[in-house]
Every structure is written in structure tokens, then in C-alpha cells.
Amino acid sequence: MVRAVRPRLYRRLVLTGGIGVLFLGLLAQRLQSVDADRVVAAMAGLGALPLVLACLATGFSFRAVAGYDQAWHRHLRTAIAPARARRAGFAAIAIGQTVGLGVISGALVRWRMLPELGLLAATQLSVLVAASFLVAWAIVTSLVFWVVPGAPLAGLAPWGLAVAVLGLGAGLAFAGSAMPNLFTLGRLLALAAADCLAAGLALWLLVPGELPLAAFLPAFLLALGAGLVSGSPAGLGAFEIALLALLPDQPEAGLLGAVVAWRVIAYAVPALAGAGLALHSAARRPVPAGAAVPLPEIAEAGLLAQGDLFAHRDGFVAGRTAHGLVALSAVADPRRHRSAARAEGRWPVLYKVGGRGAVAARRAGMRVLPVAREAWLDPVTFRTDIPACAELRRKLRRAQAAGVNARIEPDPDWPALAQVNAAWVAARGREHGFAMGRFDPAYLASQRIVVARQGAAVTGFASFHVARIGGRQVWTLDLLRPDPQAPEGTGQQMIVAALTAARADGVRKLSLAAVPIGARGEERGPVARLGRALAGDAMRGLDQFKAGFAPRWQRLYIAAPSYPALLAVGAEIWLRVFRPPGLRGTGDPARPTAEYQIAYGRNPWQREEDTVA
Structure with a gap:
């Protein structure tokens, strides 16, 4: 198996390296006509307020980034605490997007910070995060092109959405039994939108002149996609080439100076912070979960044998549907049931409960209907x-x-x-x-x-x-x-x-x-x-x-x-x-x-x- 994987890995490394070298060569050729002193001057001319606002926008972007892993951990029920999932996700993405080969480098970071997952599960998680982000990026980009007047290539937006939907279907098929529900899909899409828009805002704040955000954002999203597809470290080369081509009326020196400052804020600083988290994680120990609550005395407990249902640690017989954590017995503490369902991205549902359970559910604000006799x-x-x-x-x-x-x-x-x-x-x-x-x-x-x-x-x-x-x-x-x-x-x-x-x-x-x-x-x-x-x-x-x-x-x-x-x-x-x-x-x-x-x-x-x- 290892021998089968290595040739594919080597081919991927060679392909990624070749694409990176190609775009870097194109960028170097393009930069021959740009005065380096003017780029440095543009960077030196950045005011404190734009830099502070760009840092805040980047922080908001990475807050969304950390949510990708949390959403997948929650859906996959890995039992990883949300805070640890966010830290590992932040570090993996911050390091992976900077050094390149994000799936591989991100998997190694996740494995170090969450050793109980194992390398295989960490790699699968990295693939899910990367694939879901690419699909979400395509949807967000297509929607932006659709709603922004005069956006370049706006006529391709419907096709972009169609491709994104096909990609989503492929991702769901790849996920198999881990198929996310609508709550998780919506959360991933919202996080990707927040991430992309905040990252674009951070760069736009650094661009000199009066460039409208509506004109800048479509170009940024396309350039971001080019950098992602290239697989080069930080998308270097592909991002700059695409951005310069899509904003031909913008002074190149000022635009490149903004990009360099943005890379420091959005790539270098987060990568250093992620590396610090990854190194510090060796000294951390996962907090053990509390003791499980005993099941109540119910006949249904005898039905825990065929795989559809299970004994929930909060003390009730439960089953899962795509959008519900279903308790098939009365729950001793409705708040714990709600919290457990929320932690999985599902609705708390009671099924086949008696009259007392129905009264308690109504008092807790739930909607109740008769279902059986x-x-x-x-x-x-x-x-x-x-x-x-x-x-x-x-x-x-x-x-x-x-x-x-x-x-x-x-x-x-x-x-x-x-x-x-x-x-x-x-x-x-x-x-x-x-x-x-x-x-x-x-x-x-x-x-x-x-x-x-x-x-x-x-x-x-x-x-x-x-x-x-x-x-x-x-x-x-x-x-x-x-x-x-x-x-x-x-x-x-x-x-x-x-x-x-x-x-x-x-x-x-x-x-x-x-x-x-x-x-x-x-x-x-x-x-x-x-x-x-x-x-x-x-x-x-x-x-x-x-x-x-x-x-x-x-x-x-x-x-x-x-x-x-x-x-x-x-x-x-x-x-x-x-x-x-x-x-x-x-x-x-x-x-x-x-x-x-x-x-x-x-x-x-x-x-x-x-x-x-």
C-alpha cells in the first residue's frame, strides 16, 4: 500500500512544483517592468489605520477558518472538544496554505495536535476540509459574480454554480456514511463566505486609491481560486498573475505593495501562530469526558442490539437521522438532550414518549404531536x-x-x-x-x-x-x-x-x-x-x-x-x-x-x- 501511495505522492509533488515554477517565472517576467522601489514605497506609505483594519479582517477570516474543522468534527462525532478542533484547524490551515500541499501538511499538523485521531483519520479530515472549501468557494464566487454589476466573466456564473453543485455531489459521495446534513452544509458555506469576504476585505483595505470594493472582490476571488488550484506555497505566483490581469487599470506597484503587506498579515503571521500552537500541543493532554449517565429502566433498552440505535451517554436510548438526535425514551434532563443535539448539528427530538413526557416537552417549549398508540x-x-x-x-x-x-x-x-x-x-x-x-x-x-x-x-x-x-x-x-x-x-x-x-x-x-x-x-x-x-x-x-x-x-x-x-x-x-x-x-x-x-x-x-x- 505504501509503495502504491508513494508514486502518486511524488507525481503530485512534481506537478505542484512544476506549476509553482511556471507561475513564478511568469510573475518574474511581469515584474521586470515594475519598479521595485515604487513597490517598497507603496508598502511604506500604508497608514496605521488600514493595517489595523486589515489585521482585524484577517482575524475574522481565521475565526471562520477554525470553524471548518469544528463543523466536520461535530458532524463526524470524533469526540474532539470544540476548542481543540478549532485550534488544530486554525494551525493546519494557517501552516498548510503557507507552505503549500495543504492536504498533506494540514494532515500532519492535525495528527500532531490530535494524536488520538491517527494519521489516516487526520488525512481524511484534511481532504474533507479542503474539498468542502473548494466547493463552497466556487458557490460564493459564482454568487458574487451574479450579484455584482459589471463583474468580469459574469456570464459564467450559472456554469460556475453548476460545476459547484456537481462538486458538492462528488464530495457527498466521497464522504459516504459521513454525508453532511443541511445544517453542516449551510455552516460550511457560511464559514467559507465569511472567510473569503473577510480575506478580500483585508487586501482591499491595503490597496491604494479609490478602487471600489464591488470591482475588487470578483477579481480577488478568481485570483484566490487560481492560487488554490496551483498548490504552490501561499498560491505565490498564480495569485499575483491573476490579480494583475483582472485589475489592469490599477497601478501595479501599489497593488503589489498591498499584496506583499497582505501576505505578511494573512499568511506569515498566522503560519507562525499556527506553528506555535502545534509545538505547544505536545504538552497538552485531552480532557477526559465525564462519566456516562445510566440508562433509565425502560423496555427499549433491550433493543440496543442491531445497530440503528444506541445508548447515549446522557442517559437515553437514541437514534440518529440526518437532522435529528432522536430520544426514544423520556430524557431526564431536556437541556442535556438539547446540548447534545446542538453539539452534533441536529435537532433534539423525542419519539414515542408517553403523556408525562409530552407534557414535559411542551413545558420546555417543544412542539408535540401524537404519533402512535x-x-x-x-x-x-x-x-x-x-x-x-x-x-x-x-x-x-x-x-x-x-x-x-x-x-x-x-x-x-x-x-x-x-x-x-x-x-x-x-x-x-x-x-x-x-x-x-x-x-x-x-x-x-x-x-x-x-x-x-x-x-x-x-x-x-x-x-x-x-x-x-x-x-x-x-x-x-x-x-x-x-x-x-x-x-x-x-x-x-x-x-x-x-x-x-x-x-x-x-x-x-x-x-x-x-x-x-x-x-x-x-x-x-x-x-x-x-x-x-x-x-x-x-x-x-x-x-x-x-x-x-x-x-x-x-x-x-x-x-x-x-x-x-x-x-x-x-x-x-x-x-x-x-x-x-x-x-x-x-x-x-x-x-x-x-x-x-x-x-x-x-x-x-x-x-x-x-x-x-
Whole structure:
């Protein structure tokens, strides 16, 4: 691998050096007609006020520069403290833009200042920062050309935007799973605009005469791009050649004197400061993070096994969408949830919280909407000989007449269950994800498994999370998988078998999980109408199935800082549920090897089974 990288690196060094020499030669040829004494005189004639203002503008520019790294660290969740990310970003860019080969030199500086990243991650971060800045520069430059009257090459602005958008798409594809969300993209674009405009203002303040800023800025941005593309140290040569060509009416001596002074302010001084930070970083030690907050006692904690969800260090079960840090349980401290979401560039969202959680969210200023209803049963008091269970009794009689029996099996026939699951998926299209479990023997091994059989043949299975909440055991339905060819009533028979086993264990609370708002036809309102449109016939059948047990229904809610946030993150959750990424595979719970445990030490959970018709 090293041998493959070195030739590319050497070619890049030769190409960059060749371009730099070419532009320096062109600049030297151009300078032959310029009186050096007049350039020195122009520098000596700079007043104190322009120099001070240029320094302030440069400081503002580098404040934005430091934000590039912070934005990427935040999005990539590197656990690097924001202040350390800003310092490393400032030093890497200040040194890299001055010595040239910014990606390589910047990676080395980041690696020194953030050794826990490693060289590979530091290099990847350098590439992301450089690529995102180039795309943002192209967008900013095109917009400036579009809005500034009389700007040179203004007709090319739409093409520049098109190229920038294509570059953005390529950058997103390169980022892969690290694809930034709209918050991060907007932040990077705003930082690039602030950086470029402040850097241009710093140079403009030093240019003598009455050159309008509107005439100077487009030329500066193009010259800056030429310097960036050249890869030469500080863009030397390419920047000056482009700037002189784009401002032909400006006296060359005064313009070059301003450029030399600007390079001292915007390149030499920051590079020295960055070098000092990099040298000083060897004596610094990263501050260890505080202790993680324990998870609350909730059934959902049993769902941290398939990778979609995780246990947040602030004490809640969480999932991430592009724009939301979603807590799938009540949060003990809403402020910590908001801070954690803000630190990732996401909205704080509560999903499937009960009535108390919804009230607390409203008091905290969040917007709240109903999203689902959860069905609860008491196994000890559950009876089928009541009028509300008439349909349930009919289904059970049909299953019994067909010879279906169901019971808890501590060591089920996993291959047979896999066949049933495959038939179920083939009949219904796909398993759901995010807050809903998917078939995986390693994941299901810690649950109670009810298996339905017709004779010796497996005709279905159901799984239940078992959690101890408030000192009491609670069962929560996860997967319900009747074989599509199973006799009528097989699903109901498995639930009754689970209720019987739970009653024997003294369990007083068993959840049949949730159904979306709107699955029941008589529900009204815009949320219910949307739920009906999205739920489809399968969820309506699921609602009827659960209603047959005459459960106690509990309404669940989604909460976000605003209604647009509710709409955006709600749509992302829906996509994660109904279009989940593939699992990494299924496993055999009889083989608890270290490799096997790593492969399945992931994070999901759920609150509703994704089955039944």
C-alpha cells in the first residue's frame, strides 16, 4: 500500500512544483517592468489605520477558518472538544496554505495536535476540509459574480454554480456514511463566505486609491481560486498573475505593495501562530469526558442490539437521522438532550414518549404531536370470556381445531424460525427497522421466544423483550411472525401463550407494542389522515389484531423544537423505519465467539412489532 501511495505522492509533488515554477517565472517576467522601489514605497506609505483594519479582517477570516474543522468534527462525532478542533484547524490551515500541499501538511499538523485521531483519520479530515472549501468557494464566487454589476466573466456564473453543485455531489459521495446534513452544509458555506469576504476585505483595505470594493472582490476571488488550484506555497505566483490581469487599470506597484503587506498579515503571521500552537500541543493532554449517565429502566433498552440505535451517554436510548438526535425514551434532563443535539448539528427530538413526557416537552417549549398508540395488557387479569374478546375466541378455536399449539421455547429451532421469517418477508416485502426489531438469532437469543407448531412443524414465532422497570418485570412484544400458510388464529395463539407464561412469572404488564396514529379508521385530524395514508393495510390489520385482546391503549407522542423540525425528522424516521439499511448478517447464538459478539454488538430497539395481517 505504501509503495502504491508513494508514486502518486511524488507525481503530485512534481506537478505542484512544476506549476509553482511556471507561475513564478511568469510573475518574474511581469515584474521586470515594475519598479521595485515604487513597490517598497507603496508598502511604506500604508497608514496605521488600514493595517489595523486589515489585521482585524484577517482575524475574522481565521475565526471562520477554525470553524471548518469544528463543523466536520461535530458532524463526524470524533469526540474532539470544540476548542481543540478549532485550534488544530486554525494551525493546519494557517501552516498548510503557507507552505503549500495543504492536504498533506494540514494532515500532519492535525495528527500532531490530535494524536488520538491517527494519521489516516487526520488525512481524511484534511481532504474533507479542503474539498468542502473548494466547493463552497466556487458557490460564493459564482454568487458574487451574479450579484455584482459589471463583474468580469459574469456570464459564467450559472456554469460556475453548476460545476459547484456537481462538486458538492462528488464530495457527498466521497464522504459516504459521513454525508453532511443541511445544517453542516449551510455552516460550511457560511464559514467559507465569511472567510473569503473577510480575506478580500483585508487586501482591499491595503490597496491604494479609490478602487471600489464591488470591482475588487470578483477579481480577488478568481485570483484566490487560481492560487488554490496551483498548490504552490501561499498560491505565490498564480495569485499575483491573476490579480494583475483582472485589475489592469490599477497601478501595479501599489497593488503589489498591498499584496506583499497582505501576505505578511494573512499568511506569515498566522503560519507562525499556527506553528506555535502545534509545538505547544505536545504538552497538552485531552480532557477526559465525564462519566456516562445510566440508562433509565425502560423496555427499549433491550433493543440496543442491531445497530440503528444506541445508548447515549446522557442517559437515553437514541437514534440518529440526518437532522435529528432522536430520544426514544423520556430524557431526564431536556437541556442535556438539547446540548447534545446542538453539539452534533441536529435537532433534539423525542419519539414515542408517553403523556408525562409530552407534557414535559411542551413545558420546555417543544412542539408535540401524537404519533402512535401502545397496547397494554395485564397477564394476571387477562380473560378471553368477555364480549370485547369475541373475535379473539373465534380465532383461537380455529387455531386449536387445526392442531396449532404455542409455548415458550428456551432453545428454539433457529433454522426453522429463519425459514418462517423468510416466508413472512417474502409475503410482506421487507422487515421494518429503526425502532422496530428485525430477525437475527443473536439479537433474539436474549428474548422470550414463543413458537407455534402444527404437529412438529413450526408455523410461527413471537419474541418479547423482558425488562425490569421500577422493580417489576415488563414484557414487550418485538417480532410477531406467523407463517403466511399458517392456520388462522396462529398469531393470537402465540400472544395468549405469552400471556400465560408471563402470568406464571407474576408479570403484571405486557405490551403488544404500538400502531401508528390513523391505523384506526375513526381517528380524526391531519396527523391521523397522514398516518392512514402512510400506514397502509398492514398497519390497519395490526391495529385490528391488537384490539382483539381488549387492551388498554396509551397514546405516544413525537416532540421537536418546531413544526418544521417535526415534519423533517418525522419524515426521516419514517424512511428509517420503512426503508432500513441491511443488517450485517444473522448469526448462530450457539457460537458466542469474540468475533461474533463484535459483529452483533450494535444498537437497535423498538416499540412495535412490524407484523401481522
